[in-house]
Amino acid sequence: MKTLYHLKAATCLKAALVASTLIALPVSAVAQQLDVSVLDTKTEDRSTIRRLTATADQLRMEGEQAEIRLAVYAPRDEVLLYRKLQVDYLTAVSTAPEHSSMSIMVNGQPVGDIELNAGAQSSMRSFDLPPGLMVEGFNEIRFIAKHKHRVDCTIPATYELWTVLNPANTGIVFDPGPDNSPKVSASLELLRAVPNDKSGATNMRLLQLGTASAGNLDRALAVAQTVAAFGKYHNPDIQIRNEPGNDAGLDIIVGTRAELSHAGFAVGDTGSEIPGLAIVHRPDTGRVSLFLAAENRPALDKSIEAFKQALQAKPMLGSRRGIAAFENKFGYEIEPGETVSLAKIGVSSKRFDGRLLRQDFSIRLPDDYFVGDYGKAKLSLNIDALANLSNANRLQVFANGAALASAELTREGISSRNPLDIPLGGFSPGFNDLRIEVSSLTEDDATCDVATGLNGDRLSLDADTSTIEFDALARMRVTPSLSPSDLLPKNPAENRPTTIQVLADDPKSLEAAAQLAVATAAITQQVRPIAITTASASVGNQPGLIVAPVNRLSGMAKEAYLDTLDPERTQGSRSQVGRFFGLKSVDENDTSLMASIQRYAGSAWRSVGFKLNSEVSSDRSFALQGNSILIAQRTKTLTSKESWVAFMGAPVKQDTWTVVTGLTSDDIKASTETMLREGRLAWLTGDTSLYNATTNRFASERLSDPNYFASLANPSEFRNSRLVVAGLVSHNMLDFVVFMLAFCLILGFSYYVSLKRSGR
Numbered sequence: 001m002k003t004l005y006h007l008k009a010a011t012c013l014k015a016a017l018v019a020s021t022l023i024a025l026p027v028s029a030v031a032q033q034l035d036v037s038v039l040d041t042k043t044e045d046r047s048t049i050r051r052l053t054a055t056a057d058q059l060r061m062e063g064e065q066a067e068i069r070l071a072v073y074a075p076r077d078e079v080l081l082y083r084k085l086q087v088d089y090l091t092a093v094s095t096a097p098e099h100s101s102m103s104i105m106v107n108g109q110p111v112g113d114i115e116l117n118a119g120a121q122s123s124m125r126s127f128d129l130p131p132g133l134m135v136e137g138f139n140e141i142r143f144i145a146k147h148k149h150r151v152d153c154t155i156p157a158t159y160e161l162w163t164v165l166n167p168a169n170t171g172i173v174f175d176p177g178p179d180n181s182p183k184v185s186a187s188l189e190l191l192r193a194v195p196n197d198k199s200g201a202t203n204m205r206l207l208q209l210g211t212a213s214a215g216n217l218d219r220a221l222a223v224a225q226t227v228a229a230f231g232k233y234h235n236p237d238i239q240i241r242n243e244p245g246n247d248a249g250l251d252i253i254v255g256t257r258a259e260l261s262h263a264g265f266a267v268g269d270t271g272s273e274i275p276g277l278a279i280v281h282r283p284d285t286g287r288v289s290l291f292l293a294a295e296n297r298p299a300l301d302k303s304i305e306a307f308k309q310a311l312q313a314k315p316m317l318g319s320r321r322g323i324a325a326f327e328n329k330f331g332y333e334i335e336p337g338e339t340v341s342l343a344k345i346g347v348s349s350k351r352f353d354g355r356l357l358r359q360d361f362s363i364r365l366p367d368d369y370f371v372g373d374y375g376k377a378k379l380s381l382n383i384d385a386l387a388n389l390s391n392a393n394r395l396q397v398f399a400n401g402a403a404l405a406s407a408e409l410t411r412e413g414i415s416s417r418n419p420l421d422i423p424l425g426g427f428s429p430g431f432n433d434l435r436i437e438v439s440s441l442t443e444d445d446a447t448c449d450v451a452t453g454l455n456g457d458r459l460s461l462d463a464d465t466s467t468i469e470f471d472a473l474a475r476m477r478v479t480p481s482l483s484p485s486d487l488l489p490k491n492p493a494e495n496r497p498t499t500i501q502v503l504a505d506d507p508k509s510l511e512a513a514a515q516l517a518v519a520t521a522a523i524t525q526q527v528r529p530i531a532i533t534t535a536s537a538s539v540g541n542q543p544g545l546i547v548a549p550v551n552r553l554s555g556m557a558k559e560a561y562l563d564t565l566d567p568e569r570t571q572g573s574r575s576q577v578g579r580f581f582g583l584k585s586v587d588e589n590d591t592s593l594m595a596s597i598q599r600y601a602g603s604a605w606r607s608v609g610f611k612l613n614s615e616v617s618s619d620r621s622f623a624l625q626g627n628s629i630l631i632a633q634r635t636k637t638l639t640s641k642e643s644w645v646a647f648m649g650a651p652v653k654q655d656t657w658t659v660v661t662g663l664t665s666d667d668i669k670a671s672t673e674t675m676l677r678e679g680r681l682a683w684l685t686g687d688t689s690l691y692n693a694t695t696n697r698f699a700s701e702r703l704s705d706p707n708y709f710a711s712l713a714n715p716s717e718f719r720n721s722r723l724v725v726a727g728l729v730s731h732n733m734l735d736f737v738v739f740m741l742a743f744c745l746i747l748g749f750s751y752y753v754s755l756k757r758s759g760r
Helices: 010-018 029-033 188-192 215-231 257-263 297-313 320-327 507-524 555-563 576-580 593-607 640-647 665-677 718-731 733-757
Strands: 048-051 060-062 065-074 084-091 101-106 109-115 124-128 137-146 162-165 171-174 183-185 202-207 236-241 250-256 277-281 288-294 339-341 350-352 356-365 376-380 383-385 394-399 402-408 420-423 430-439 459-461 467-470 476-479 498-503 530-535 544-547 628-635 656-661 688-692 697-701 707-710
Touching: 060 065, 065 171, 065 320, 065 356, 084 101, 084 109, 109 124, 137 320, 188 215, 188 277, 188 288, 188 297, 202 215, 215 236, 215 250, 215 288, 215 297, 215 507, 215 530, 236 507, 250 257, 250 297, 257 288, 288 297, 356 459, 394 420, 402 420, 430 507, 498 507, 507 530, 507 544, 507 656, 507 665, 555 628, 555 656, 628 665, 640 707, 656 665
Parallel strands: 202 236, 202 250, 250 288, 498 530, 498 544, 544 656
Antiparallel strands: 048 171, 060 162, 065 137, 084 124, 084 162, 084 171, 101 109, 101 137, 183 277, 277 288, 339 467, 350 459, 356 430, 376 420, 376 467, 383 459, 394 402, 394 430, 476 707, 628 656, 628 688, 688 697
């Protein structure tokens, strides 16, 4: 017989039974044999920590000046106990401690400063929080790091400066009181306060109740997606077990009352507005257990739907800064034609005394945003020069790690009257990470003196008057696509769930698939119905999300993997025009006349300076290695009629396969965890991506012909169709040039023939 928290909840459950509250143990002879000796509290220090909800990437501050803003949810029954903030950090050895520090602010109020010393014996600090500073709901905790290099004054040396917070020991420390027994709570807001584990992940344990229906795992996963979207837990550590967990995290127990009772849990009349819902909170670890029970499965499905709607209807509580930090966690949502100040996005105005100013922020574009080099965003910055700068300074803008635009920095700085145009082709649908870098060198930097080289501020950034504007966005969904919103393929059959296919003897791949489903729900704020299916030998014949080692793939999933081994598989080389005009490399052993014509045509294109699409990615390798995963998506080929119908906005059904594979199940699980921990899921692009967990880098490409689906906008509307057509041309420029040349030749020949016939 199982009891909550490995029998540690027995005292609480007994008290709850006496008080006629939510949870009680079923009456059984076995219940008399429970060992309750582990329940004694033998430690005098009752302090506990509520860790910050952030990935490792979000806890890293790089460069001479950097900051991070985090939203921390304080539950009503704990907020008055939150009186101390603990910070544990690691800083680069190149950091000069006499000139480097970190400031901490809570809801805009300073609470402490730390001298950043890489050689310090203890890197852990604690700061008192004044009464009333933290409020119920979301609170903003802001860390501002300022670094100076020990011996180097060059700009490359600024990349050696960093400070990272230890997720295990950074958070709110408080005394939960002598009673550590689990508490029943009626507050759904508690699901926004699930603490991270020591690694920075949100542990979510889905309980398999013995021989209960496998469909309950689908339901538990749907609940996990709903909670992840509610609390924006985008770094989930999903475990599928038959026992609840002990440390920080969340247990999800879903089933009929009979199934829960048979497993050792009994949920009576909860008194909740959601039938069968019970929430249990453990004060010492912060672990939350979420129960959903009903008499039968149809009633259970209704309770899950009611739970989902109840969370969606919950208003956000907290300070103004805390709510803003939570809302912008996955980027500020951009509306076409809207001019947004950087302050609204989450950037702070600042004065800068270093040599390379870096500013990171995030935005969200529509999930059906069409990527093409057909338009530009306008970035208007107000950065004043406060020192006598040299003429060698520049502004650079990066999106998702790639440089998009640059401009020279004048001695006076940068004015919003001279906006910088950023090509829209460098952005991705959904989440985008942006970075602005501005160098601020002076003539004195030629002779480096670290002690006296920095005399006063050099730049001043005004975030309130600095803006970014996206004038017009083409709205056209492209398939296949690995963006988070498309990673889980939609079932083309109406009202049918997305299928997740895994091997019956591969629990690690199953957990990796569940992690991807939950993480995408958090990032996209969309919960997609899931149906898990298992196979004994191989998987991949049916559309859906397929997660398995490479040697056990079959069908379309195996073909998707084999595509990555073929260097000829590039978008431009697969078009009909490209084949005819020699844009595709030819097998050396092919001696046919057509092959000779193609070789000659390809040579001619190279001679006039064109770089063929098949050569653009010749150095891009998708070969699987240890500690890496390949993520690829392929779709059913549409007929010409279906393609045109989809382009015009009418619904067209299309089967989609998303394949996640590695050399072993361990590689799949470990690489997925690393990708989520480093916050790299939103960096997926194209239809094929290889993620190397060792280097934390992606190799991405589009290896199949794209399909275009009109979504929110009608292609017949001129502005959208103009942008879409321009984008299509930009993605197929060489084919377009060939087509126009052929068109002009045919037109000229027809004109010549008509003139001859008319006797001219």
